[in-house]
Amino acid sequence: MKRLSFIILLTIATKFTFAQFPGGGGAAVITGKITGTVIDSLTKKPVDYATVSLSRSTQTKSTSGALADEKGSFRIDNIKPGKYRITISFIGYSPKIIDPVETTPSKLDFNLGNIILSPNSKALAEVTVIGETPVIENKIDRIVYNAEKDVTSAGGNATDILRKVPLLSVDYEGNVSLRGSSNVRVLINGKPSGVMAGNMADALKAIPADQIKNVEVITSPSAKYDAEGTSGIINIITKKNNLEGISGSVNSSIGTRQNNANLNLNIKKGRFGFSSNFGGNYSWPAASILDFNSSGSGFVNAQSGKNTTERLAGNGSFGLDYDFNTYNSISSTLKFSRFSFGTDGTNNATSQIGSNLSSYIRTTDNEFGANNYDWNNDFTHKFKKEGQQYSLAAQYTRGSTNNDYTTNFSTDPLNEVANNDGVNEEITFQADYTHPFKKVIWEVGAKSILRDINSDSRAVKVNPSNNNTTPIVGRNNIYNYSQDVAAAYSTFAFTLAKKYGFKIGGRYEYTDIKGSSTPALAQAPNFANNYGVFVPSAVVSKSFKNFQTVKLSYNKRIQRPSLFYLNPFRNVADSLQQSQGNPTLKPEISHNFELGYSTFVKTTIINASVFYRRTNGIIESIVTPVTENNRTISLQSYNNIGANNSFGFNFFGSVNPVKILTLRTNLNINSYKINVDNNTINANPTQTDKIYLLYNAFVSASVNLPKGFVIESFVILNSPRRTFQGENAGFNMWITGFKKEIFDKKGSLGLTLIDPFNERKNFSSSLTGANFTQTTNFSIPFRSVGVNFSWRFGKLKAGAPSKKRGVTNDDLKQGDQGGGTTTGGGIGGN
Structure with missing residues (x-):
């Protein structure tokens, strides 16, 4: 499979290349x-x-x-x-x-x-020209949130930014959903990152907000995109200066919750460009208070205690690009990141089975780390005909995680020590070609992704008196998983009668997967499978007077599980709440329909849409009571639950009632109705028969005062998040930011306040199965105050527009922290 994919792409690349050089069309004019x-x-x-x-x-x-x-x-x-x-x-x-x-x-x-x-003597007494980019832009196929224009984003991280993006919802743990679905693909500068294959919520916390230029939300991706992401794609675009000369920026923030620092350096000289970025994020230790209760047939469990979590993250990148001439260019970019957090806690627990009651104190030291680097290389050739071009791209990605913990029970003289090393390695080849005809633009391309995942798990009992270790039966194994994808696509875009726009296309993806465990485990059986899927897409839009547009779209999407969902490593750091992946998961398939309307009248922007989404084989977390060693635990895993039919409505509006004031609001409402088709799943029939309405909304106001002073405020509201077993905590927050431009608009000083009247917040979740109920409450520090500083330097000249290049892997369901266990942690903020 790997050899076949490589040969296909090599053939396409060779054909394209020889068509452009001597013997195939003449030399390009410099x-x-x-x-x-x-x-x-x-x-x-x-x-x-x-x-x-x-x-x-x-x-x-x-x-x-x-x-x-x-x-x-x-x-x-x-x-x-x-x-x-x-x-x-x-x-x-x-x-x-x-x-x-x-x-x-x-x-x-x-x-x-x-x-x-020279000023014209007949000119008006005063002329005002506004060239400011708005915070939020509505485009035909996406909504763009310009984070660099948001005063309240300074000093936070990517999670804080995404909370304020229309259509998105982010819960208190940092899990992201689009229109009520967590099956969304996140890209960085149009490209995947290996770190996202693990826990996406943690990965987003490692990206400082000061590095982010804007966020694109694509709800109707064309067939040119990978078919992954059943609800759509989120593309986070980082800052890059394309002006000629030497330039850069320094951003930093210090707060009561977290601290950021970021440095950008760019060099643009003629046809050569160099860009670099280094950033870091540190969160002060935050104490979360846990209350957990679970009961069912013959058992009762309770747990309470305090856990302290400390986070540290760093990332950077180097990029080189060179334009040989107008027609040929190359680029190479290396990105790397490191994210880690440690959680220490002491919990009092009781567990009862029948009349057998046990009480104990559990102390845990949990350390998690993730390292990742992505190397992208690509070549672009443009023809003399405007819009005609082809590109060849290759990417190598390697992401590794390390999860270590030590747990001690007051009733057990032995410590339990476990570790899991996971590696996600990918090699990608991609070729794309665009050809404009008189009234039609044709795009065609092919792609191959070769992915290998390895998980090495170890668990032992340790005698503290002599450090002798004893392996724990059934929890020491090496799991290998390979997933190879070959894809080809074609799209056509054209306009009729100057008012009707069409973009139709199709994509075929063939997937070959294999999994094996050494030694063989019941929860990780050896298997092999392959399947193909055809993914069509279509968008029709019509323009009316006064900048009005109506859009109707359909697309089919697929969601493959990533390492986070597949990893069979069992984390038993918590004696009553444990988690484990499921290597036998199948992909989700969704059908998406959307009808949208947008208009622009003077200073008012309105964007509204209704949608329907049908998802088959939806993947959700599942909590099951399991009795082991005279104790019943809540084991969280993942399964293909069944089908979900979701109807929804979205409204976004922006208005300037007066020159200095901008008001914005966004409202998402969607339904949740699960049809469970697996009789072995622990579900409560009274919950799965219901239709639930979920929502998320924000209201914001920004005031631009004289002398570069800006005030901005956001109020965010999220309803509880549903699963087929219950609901997780809702989320709301109030953010206010102040900014003053300094150094002739080359710098700024700011102050950010988050929920000044709430020192802590409680987040409660409840689950109900056929034979158990479970409630969890977390109390975490929330109030935050931070100051931030930004400075841009360099003497610049105007540069050419940047070219979109590189591989875009958007083909995996990325991990979140689901609806089950958690070890605490924090909300983004200062």
Whole structure:
């Protein structure tokens, strides 16, 4: 399977490559660029957003152009050697014409330097030009949340950012769901990351908010995307400066909950670009108070205590890219990260089976660590025909986790020590081609993912007096799992009658999986399986007057389980609540229908949609009472529960009632109705027969005051999260941020407050099965105060727009902390 996938992609790559070089179409013409900076003649300050038009020398018909940035700098690319006429214009200024501007084969680039614009004597007394990007943008296939424009995001992490993104819901543990479904794929800069194959909630806490530029929520992915993610895709885009020169930024925050630091350094010189980023996050030790009760047929369990969790994370990246000419470019990026947390706790527990009652004190030291690196390489070739191009990409990803714990019981003279080393390794090859016809854009491509997962589990009893160890029967094994995916897709996009837009496509994915355990275990049997799935997608949109758009879409999606769900390692650090993956899980299949409406009227933005989603073989956590060693425990695992039919509605609105004030609101409502089709699952029929309504909403207001002072406030509300066995805690929070620009808008100082009137918050969950009930309550520190600082440095010129490159693996169901056990931890914040 691996050899076949590689041969297919190698054939496609060879065909594409030989079609572009000598013998296949002639050599490409090397082109250059024209740059400059527009300056006000009186104030000597940059004229931002001035219009720059390019035409042939002595001619007035524009053939190209650019828009100056906020520093007055502009750049026009793809300039062939010749003589040109440059026209610079802006409201309130007299136009400036420079003719001729000549580039030659020996000097392809021409820098005009500072271009002085003089105010027009007939201009209005005052002209205000607004070029500010809004916090939230509505696009035809996605919603974009511009995190760098959000004052309240400073000092937090990615979890805090996602809580404020329309359509998304994030619970108190950091588990993310899209329109009520946790089956969502998270990408970083359009690419997967091996660290997400583990516990996604923990991985997101390791990304400082100051690194994030924006977040894209894609609810109707085309067939070009991997078929993974039954509810859609979340793409987190990090900051990258594409301006020419040396530039960078420093961001830091210190707070009562967590601390962040981040450094960006970028070098752009001609056709060469280098980018780097280093960041870290540290959370002060936070104490969570636990109360747990479980009872059922013949048993009663209770547990209470305190656990202290401390988190530390670091990440970085290096990127190189080079444009040989207008038509050929390469890039290479290496990303790495480290995330760890430690939990120490003491709990008082009682366990009763029949008339046999036991009481004991449990002390636990749990250490978790995750290391990950991703190496991406790609080549892009553009043809002379506008929009025609192909790209070849390869990615190597390696993510490793280490989970160690030591547990001691007051009634047992022996300590239990266990560790689990998990490795997720992937090699990906991808080829994409785009061809524009007269009225149709055709995309076609192929992809191969070779994935290997290894889990090494060890558990022993240790005698503290002499350190002698005794292996625990059935809990020492090595589990190997391989999953190879070969895919091909094709899409067509076209417009009819200038008002109707269509994008249709299909994707076929073939999956080959194998699993084996040494020694063989009942919970991890050896198996092999393969299957193919065809995934169609279609989007139809119609534009009306006054910027109104109606969109109807359908897509089929698949969700394969990742290491988090498959890992058979059994974590028994808690004597009454234990967890274990399920290697026999099958993928989910969903069908998604959506009808959406959006409009823009003056300063008001409205986006509303209704949707229906049918998910077969849905994967959910399942808690089952298991009696072992004269004690009944709650064992959490995962299973294909059945089918879920979900109807939903989403509304987002933004308005500027006055110039300085922006109000935004978002509301998601969706239904949850599970049809359990596995009779062996421990379910309560009275719960699975019901239809539940879930919601999440936010209201925000931002005020832009003179002299660069901004105030912003968010209120977030999430309903309890349903599972087929019960519900997990709801979530709400209030965030207020203050920011003052300093250093001539190159820096800022800020203050962030999170729930100032709630020192701690309680989060309760309840589960009910056919023969048991279980309740859990966590009390965790919540109130947070933090200060943050940001500074941008460097002398820059306008750069070319960045090119979208690289592999995009979005084909695995990523882990969360489900609806069962937890060891505490914290909410993002300062």
